[in-house]
Amino acid sequence: MPHFFQKHIPTLPNNIKAYNVEDGVPANHVFSGNNPLEEVDLFLMAAPENFQKVLDNVVEETGRRIRCLITDGFLTFAAQIAEQMQIPWIPIWIPLPCTLSAHLYTDLIRELINFNSNRIENNYNVNDLNDQTLEIIPGLSVMRIADSPEEVLSGETFFSKTLSRIGQVFPKASVVVMNFYEELNPSLLNNDLKRKLPNLLFVGFLTISIPQLSLPQSDLDTTGCLSWLDKQKPMSVAYLSFGTVATPPLDELIQLAEALETSEIPFIWSLRDNLKNNLPNGFLGRIAMKGKVVSWAPQAEVLAHDSIGVFVTHCGCNSVYESIANAVPMICRPFFGDHWMTGRMVEEVWGIGVRICGGAFTKSGLVKSLEIVLVHEQGKIMRQKAHVLKEVVVKAAGPNGIARRDFKNLLQVIS
Numbered sequence: 001m002p003h004f005f006q007k008h009i010p011t012l013p014n015n016i017k018a019y020n021v022e023d024g025v026p027a028n029h030v031f032s033g034n035n036p037l038e039e040v041d042l043f044l045m046a047a048p049e050n051f052q053k054v055l056d057n058v059v060e061e062t063g064r065r066i067r068c069l070i071t072d073g074f075l076t077f078a079a080q081i082a083e084q085m086q087i088p089w090i091p092i093w094i095p096l097p098c099t100l101s102a103h104l105y106t107d108l109i110r111e112l113i114n115f116n117s118n119r120i121e122n123n124y125n126v127n128d129l130n131d132q133t134l135e136i137i138p139g140l141s142v143m144r145i146a147d148s149p150e151e152v153l154s155g156e157t158f159f160s161k162t163l164s165r166i167g168q169v170f171p172k173a174s175v176v177v178m179n180f181y182e183e184l185n186p187s188l189l190n191n192d193l194k195r196k197l198p199n200l201l202f203v204g205f206l207t208i209s210i211p212q213l214s215l216p217q218s219d220l221d222t223t224g225c226l227s228w229l230d231k232q233k234p235m236s237v238a239y240l241s242f243g244t245v246a247t248p249p250l251d252e253l254i255q256l257a258e259a260l261e262t263s264e265i266p267f268i269w270s271l272r273d274n275l276k277n278n279l280p281n282g283f284l285g286r287i288a289m290k291g292k293v294v295s296w297a298p299q300a301e302v303l304a305h306d307s308i309g310v311f312v313t314h315c316g317c318n319s320v321y322e323s324i325a326n327a328v329p330m331i332c333r334p335f336f337g338d339h340w341m342t343g344r345m346v347e348e349v350w351g352i353g354v355r356i357c358g359g360a361f362t363k364s365g366l367v368k369s370l371e372i373v374l375v376h377e378q379g380k381i382m383r384q385k386a387h388v389l390k391e392v393v394v395k396a397a398g399p400n401g402i403a404r405r406d407f408k409n410l411l412q413v414i415s
Contacts (some may be wrong), residue, residue: 019058022050025101028127037336042156048077055081066415072102076162078171085171088174088413092206095317095338096345097193098140098187103139103166104196106152112136113145113153125152125322139189142348147340175199175413177316179206182394184324184389186349201410204403205321208300210393216301223296225268226305232266233385235309238370239302239328241270246335250278252361257283259366265374266290270297303328310373311367315339320346327390329353329382331369334360352386354378 013020023039024046029255031038055066064197066087071078073091093100102109112132130146137143144154151160166352170176181286182190189300194200218226229237240256242248248256257279260267273295276284285295301317311321312331320342323330330353332343344352354372357365373379396403 013275014171019054021054022046024050027197034114037157037159042380043115044075044077044162045158047075048081050073051078052081070414071139073166073170074163076165079165079172089172090177090410090413091173091177092168092177096320096342097180097189098143098345099338100166100178101137101140101189101193102134102148102152102341103163104141104170104193105134106164106167108137109134109148109152110155114406118150123318133331138192142152144343147344149337149341150413151337159337162276169198171386173197173199173408175201177185177410178202179321180204181393181401182406183392183402184350184398201406201411202402203407204397204401205325205393206320207318208324208325210397217333221298221301223293223294223297225292225302228268228292229302229305229307232307234306236266236333236374237296237305238310238374239266239299239308239313240267240312240337241297241319242314243316243319244331245318246339247272247275248333248361251334252400253278254280255363256361256366257359259370260291261287261361262363263367263370264290265370267292267408268302269293271295310370310379315342315346317342322384324350324352324393327383327386329367329379329386331356331373335358350385350389352382352389354382 014347021312024042024044025039026042035041059066066085068088068090069078069082069085070090070092073093075091078091079089111162112134130144132145133141134143134148135141135144142381149163151163155161155164159186176197176199178200181204210373218230222226238260240260253275257263261270261280261283269289269291271293276293278294287293290389300307300322301320308326308328310331311319311328312333313323315330315334315338317338322331330346332339332346332353332355334340334343336354343353343355356369373382396402398404
C-alpha cells in the first residue's frame, strides 16, 4: 500500500488480520514531484491484479469463502471483482457528499466547461468561468466550477479515469455508505443523491466518537501538546495541520511562518520533520515562548481542548469532521481534490469558517484571517454556528438519528 498510509494503521483487534496490497511502485522508480497523486496513480494501476492476488491468498489461507467486499469508494475496480465473485460490493464514500455529487455529474460539468471555453475565445473572461456556480446541479448552487475536484475537471490522470466510473458502478452497488450525517446536508442535495443512488446509507462519522470521549491526562501525551494547551487561555490558540499528504508550497510555508511570528496569537503547528528545514532561520527559537511546532499532534485531543480557538486546515474531510465534532471554527487553505468543495461548505453553507484570502497563504492574509476568527465579531458568529452544528451532530448520532437506522440496514446487508 502507499507508504503514507502504512504509518497510520491502528492496532487491530485479534479477530481481524491485515493483508498488505503492494503499492504498485516499480523498482528504482523516481517520483517526478510534479503530481501529488503520482503514488496514488501507480497504486491504482496495479491494484486490480494485486487486490485479486490478496483475496485469493485469503481464501487459500483461511479456507473460507469471501461473502462481501467493502472498499473505499475510490476503488471502483472492486465492483467488477465483486461481480465476478457474485458477492455484495459496498463502497464507502469518505469525503463530503457534495463531492460525490460532482463525480456523479462529471459529464455535465465537463460539458459546461467546454461550452464556456468556447465563449472565452470570444472575449469571455476565464475568471468568470472559474467563478460560475454549479446551480444546474441540485444542492450545489454555492459551488463554483473551480471548486470541483481536478479529477472531475480533467480526465488525464489514471486516478481521474478511475473516478470517472463512479457514476457507472455506484448505482449497481448493494449499498453505498456515506461517512457523514444526513442532517448536515442541504435537503436538495440529499434528495438528488438518493434519487441517483436508492441504496444510499448515511452512517455518520466512522472514525469519530459522538459524543466526544473525555480527554486523556495531559501528562500521558508524549508530544507535550495537551500540557502546553493547559497553560493557555480558553479559545485563544490556533492549531495548524495539513494532513499526511498536502504540503504548502515553499513560499507559502515561509509566509505562514512569518505570519505566526508576527501575530500575538499562541499556536500549535503540526509540521512534518522533512519540512522544518524550510522554515526561516531562527524561527523555532524566536517563537518558543508563544508557539509549539511538533512533527505529529494528537489531533482529536488537541481540537477537543478548551484552549483551541481556530483550526488552520487543508480541508481534508476527517479534519473537518473532527473540527465540527468539537465546535472549532476553521481557516481553510484547500490544496487539491475534495478540499475546495469542503472549504466552500465550511464557509458558505455552514458558516463556521473562512477560506484564506486569495486562496493561498500570505503573511498579511493569514494574520487577517486569524484576527477575524479569534478577535472580531464575525468570529463570534462562527463559533456560535459551530456549536449549533455540533449539537446537530450529537443529535444525529443519537438513538433517533438517521445514522442509527441506516447502520442497522447496513448490518442486514452484510449479514
